[in-house]
Amino acid sequence: MPLEPAITDMELLKDRVAVACLLAGLPGALLAAKFDRNELTLIVDQVQIVEALRLLRDSTETQFNALADVTSVDLYPAEPRFEVIYSLISYARRERIRVKVPISGLDPYVESVTPLWMGASPFEREIFDLMGIRFQNHPDLRRILMPDEWEGHPLRKDYPVEGYR
Amino acid sequence: MAHIDQFRSAPVVETTTGGDRTMVLNMGPQHPSTHGVLRLLLEIDGETIVRIRPDIGFLHTGIEKTCEAKFYQQVVPLTDRIDYLCPMTNNFTYVLAVEKLLGLEVPPRAMWIRLMLNELTRICSHLVWLGTHAMDIGAMTVFLYCFREREEILKMFEMVAGQRMMTSYFRVGGVSMDLPLGFLDYLKNFAGYFPARIEQYSDLLTDNPIWTGRTKGVAKITTQDATDLMLTGPTARGSGVDWDLRRDMPYGGYEQLEFKVPVATEGDVFARYIIRMEELRQSISMVKQAIARLPEGPVKADAPKVVLPDREKMKTQMESLIHHFKIVTEGFTVPEGEVYQGVESPRGEMGYYVKSDGTAKPYRVHMRSPSFANLNALGVMCEHNLLADVVAAVGSIDVVLGDVDR
Numbered sequence: 105m106p107l108e109p110a111i112t113d114m115e116l117l118k119d120r121v122a123v124a125c126l127l128a129g130l131p132g133a134l135l136a137a138k139f140d141r142n143e144l145t146l147i148v149d150q151v152q153i154v155e156a157l158r159l160l161r162d163s164t165e166t167q168f169n170a171l172a173d174v175t176s177v178d179l180y181p182a183e184p185r186f187e188v189i190y191s192l193i194s195y196a197r198r199e200r201i202r203v204k205v206p207i208s209g210l211d212p213y214v215e216s217v218t219p220l221w222m223g224a225s226p227f228e229r230e231i232f233d234l235m236g237i238r239f240q241n242h243p244d245l246r247r248i249l250m251p252d253e254w255e256g257h258p259l260r261k262d263y264p265v266e267g268y269r
Numbered sequence: 270m271a272h273i274d275q276f277r278s279a280p281v282v283e284t285t286t287g288g289d290r291t292m293v294l295n296m297g298p299q300h301p302s303t304h305g306v307l308r309l310l311l312e313i314d315g316e317t318i319v320r321i322r323p324d325i326g327f328l329h330t331g332i333e334k335t336c337e338a339k340f341y342q343q344v345v346p347l348t349d350r351i352d353y354l355c356p357m358t359n360n361f362t363y364v365l366a367v368e369k370l371l372g373l374e375v376p377p378r379a380m381w382i383r384l385m386l387n388e389l390t391r392i393c394s395h396l397v398w399l400g401t402h403a404m405d406i407g408a409m410t411v412f413l414y415c416f417r418e419r420e421e422i423l424k425m426f427e428m429v430a431g432q433r434m435m436t437s438y439f440r441v442g443g444v445s446m447d448l449p450l451g452f453l454d455y456l457k458n459f460a461g462y463f464p465a466r467i468e469q470y471s472d473l474l475t476d477n478p479i480w481t482g483r484t485k486g487v488a489k490i491t492t493q494d495a496t497d498l499m500l501t502g503p504t505a506r507g508s509g510v511d512w513d514l515r516r517d518m519p520y521g522g523y524e525q526l527e528f529k530v531p532v533a534t535e536g537d538v539f540a541r542y543i544i545r546m547e548e549l550r551q552s553i554s555m556v557k558q559a560i561a562r563l564p565e566g567p568v569k570a571d572a573p574k575v576v577l578p579d580r581e582k583m584k585t586q587m588e589s590l591i592h593h594f595k596i597v598t599e600g601f602t603v604p605e606g607e608v609y610q611g612v613e614s615p616r617g618e619m620g621y622y623v624k625s626d627g628t629a630k631p632y633r634v635h636m637r638s639p640s641f642a643n644l645n646a647l648g649v650m651c652e653h654n655l656l657a658d659v660v661a662a663v664g665s666i667d668v669v670l671g672d673v674d675r
Contacts, residue, residue, distance in 0.1 A: 107372035107604060141369055141608055170496050170512075172611060173620050173637040189622065191609055191637070195496075195510070198517050202609060223499030223645045230641075234333075249326040249674060258334055265338045 110140035120144060122201050125166045129159045135206075145202045153188075153205045154215045160192060160203070161220060168192035168201065171217070174227035176235045180261040185209025186237055190217070207237060216242040234259040290314050294656075298327050302405040302660045305670030309647075309663075313656055321651045321659070323644050328674035336634035340600030341367055342441060344634060349435040351636055352672035354397050357383075357390040357426075358614045360439035363634075365521055366610035366621040367441045370603050371575060378566040379443035380522045385456075385559035386429065386438065387521075388552040392463075393422040394615035395545050395552075399470060402542075402664035406483045411473050418466055421459055428452050441601075442576035443569035453560060460557050467549050474542070484539040488650035488662035491536060498645040502617025503548065504666045507541035509534040514613040521612075525562075526555050538665040545667075548615075575601045600629030616640055616667050640672040 117123050117137045122144065126134045133152040138145040148156045160168040173191040184206040193200050207214055216239035217224045228239040229248040236257035239245055247254065256263055291314045298306035306327035312320040332351060336344045348363045349356035361383060368375065375383075400415035423433040428449050430438035438445055474480045490500070495508040505512065513530040515523040531547035533540035569576045577596055578589035595601075605627040611620040617639030626632040643666045650662040 110606070140606055141372070143608060145607075171499055172501075172618055173609070173622065173635075175622055175635040175637070177624055177633050191611075191620070191622075195512050195517075200518065200609070200611070221499055222497050223642055226641060226645065227499075247326075249329040251326075258331055263334075265334060 107141065110138055112136065112138050117144075121197075121199075122146060122160060122166055122168070125160060125163050126156060129163065130156055143200070143202060145204060147204045147206065150205050150207055150214055153203075154217055154220065157190065157192070157203065157217055157220055160201075167194045167196045168199075169195055171221040171224060172200070174217070174224050174231065176231045176237060176259075178235060178259065178261045180209070183209060186212050186235065188214055188231065188237060212236060213238040213240055215240050218242055233257070236260060291319055296659070298324075302401075302663065304401060304663070304668060307644075307663070307668060307670055307673070309659065311651075311656065311659065316656050318651050318654060318656060318659065321647050323647055325644070325670070325673050328670050330675070332675045333634055333636065336631055338630065340629050341603060341631060342596070342600065344631065345439065345441075346435065346437045348636075349437055350671065351638065351675055352614065352616070352619070352640070352669050353434060354669050355390045355394040355615050356434060356436045357386050357438065358394075358612065358619060360437060361387050361521065362610055362612045362614075362619050362621045363623075364439045364441050365612065366608050366623045367603065369608045369610060370606055370623060370625050371441070371572075372604075373442055373570055373572055373575065375443050375570050376567045377564050378447075379568045379570070381559050381563045382444050382448060382568065383439060384522050384526065385556055385563070386426075388555045388559070389422055389425065389456075391552045391615045392549055392556075393419055393426075395549050396422075398545065398615070398664075398667045402661075402667070403474060403480075405660045405664045406480065408474065408477070408480060411470055414466070414470060414473075418463065425452065425456060425459070428455070440569070440576065442572055443567075447568045453563075456556070457560060460553055460560065463553050464550065467546065467553070471546055475546075481539065483658075483661055484542060484665075485535075485537060487538045487658050488654065488665060489536045490646055490649055492534075494646075494649050495536075498649070499642045500617070500646055501642065502613065502615070502639055503541055503544045504617060504643050504646060506530070506532050507544050507665075508536035514611055514618060518611070520610065526558055528555055538661050541665045602627060602629050603631075611637070614639055616669065616672065617643060636675055638672040638675060640666075640668040640670070641675075644668060644673060 123137050133149050133156045136147040160166045170193040172193050175189050177187045179185055186207040188205045190203040228242055231237050232245055233247040233250050291312050294311045294313055297308040308324040310322040311318055332347050348359040351359050396415040396419040400412035403411035426436050427433050430436035490508045492509040495505045495510050511532045516530050528551045531544045533544055573592045578593050582589040583593050603625040605625055607624040609622045611618050619639055620637030622635040623631055624633040646666055651659050
């Protein structure tokens with residue numbers, strides 16, 4: 105099965121349930137969308153991410169009731185430098201989407217989604233620990249995998265693979 | 270050492286009931302029933318747990334960072350070492366993700382071999398879980414029986430991959446080599462007697478009053494909590510979440526297999542035990558289906574720029590030799606893009622997020638490990654319950670610390 109080109113045209117994607125829901129419910133929150141390799145990606149504004157996820161979770165049309173994963177990517181030296189990526193599943197509709205938030209490298213922070221899914225707590229702590237992105241209103245934002253006195257954030261691209269020597 | 274220092278100077282757990290009523294008890298990291306190096310800080314009021322806090326990271330080896338410095342094919346052996354009880358499932362997830370990035374389809378024989386071995390891995394992993402979980406609660410016999418059958422499975426892994434545990438048998442585009450002579454007969458024989466062995470384990474435990482006393486009504490998780498805490502796999506299915514990626518988002522050929530997804534609503538340790546026992550039965554039936562439908566044919570995809578050529582071709586064809594040299598020295602490039610591949614591992618949703626920037630090395634590999642998320646359940650399972658049940662609760666979510674810390 106040869107790869108099909110990615111679809112990024114919003115006009116072609118606006119019939120997708122998740123895209124339509126965000127366009128109608130939170131105007132301005134959806135910055136872009138992409139359909140590539142059978143996976144739908146929504147790029148959402150940093151300020152409105154929690155509201156957007158709440159809408160996707162609670163709307164009767166989308167029903168993305170489960171959060172499967174939270175992760176992050178460092179796009180150094182591009183700006184905005186970081187992306188936090190949420191993977192949502194709708195158990196009822198058997199669909200998975202990816203929601204991305206671009207974040208500036210100068211002051212990397214994003215609102216925590218722990219009020220929506222308590223289970224996101226260790227995932228956000230891991231991102232804070234390894235990527236150095238702060239999660240506002242997180243109940244217990246500490247390092248989780250690295251020792252507490254560790255300097256730097258190992259998964260950043262400007263952090264050498266062998267560590268600082 | 271930071272963990273200990275921090276604990277000594279200021280306890281991580283703040284007291285809630287106040288004053289002299291509670292004390293902090295340290296369990297692990299060297300504790301036999303934490304299945305590895307899980308450290309639990311327990312704040313207890315007499316025999317009752319007020320708070321429980323896991324302290325993890327003792328096995329953190331930075332695999333996600335290491336992946337970024339390796340070629341795509343060199344990442345496969347790293348994935349074994351994440352969840353060391355189900356190496357093939359990890360290989361499977363990773364190669365599926367990379368194949369999705371490449372748009373590569375594997376030949377049918379490779380697909381069925383993968384399904385067969387993946388289900389065998391599930392049995393192998395559940396046997397370790399059953400044995401150690403039962404031993405934690407006090408049933409020694411089950412452990413010995415389980416490891417007897419597990420040994421047979423490990424022998425089969427050795428036959429196909431040359432390794433008992435760190436198999437690295439799956440490759441991007443297929444599997445590393447065809448099944449050896451005699452393997453299928455060995456497996457058929459195993460699949461013949463194994464269902465009776467499951468009933469043996471079940472006879473030892475299911476109606477055993479000590480077992481039911483230690484597991485029924487213990488460490489309950491509600492359905493709402495299961496989704497809130499991002500639980501997956503048997504842990505969530507034991508709480509009434511009817512979700513199995515093999516059935517609901519089929520990957521790698523699962524849509525062609527017939528199986529049932531067991532769901533229980535009690536949400537206690539016993540429900541999770543029943544679910545996993547039923548999964549053993551379903552898995553062995555899936556292995557049998559895969560044996561019956563295994564076709565003849567190649568085990569590697571026809572993609573010379575990605576898949577290593579056969580040794581024979583290398584000796585006779587210049588093209589193959591060049592491709593082999595190129596793949597080994599420079600790796601193969603993967604078109605730009607990102608994918609997330611989730612599979613149902615024995616513990617829950619094992620997911621690989623792989624991002625490619627068009628070079629021969631992955632830009633980012635993230636593993637969504639089921640044990641890491643399932644540890645979330647400790648709070649609701651243990652708080653306000655008895656100290657003695659912590660061991661049963663930890664065993665029932667089947668954590669693998671390599672999977673937690675990566």
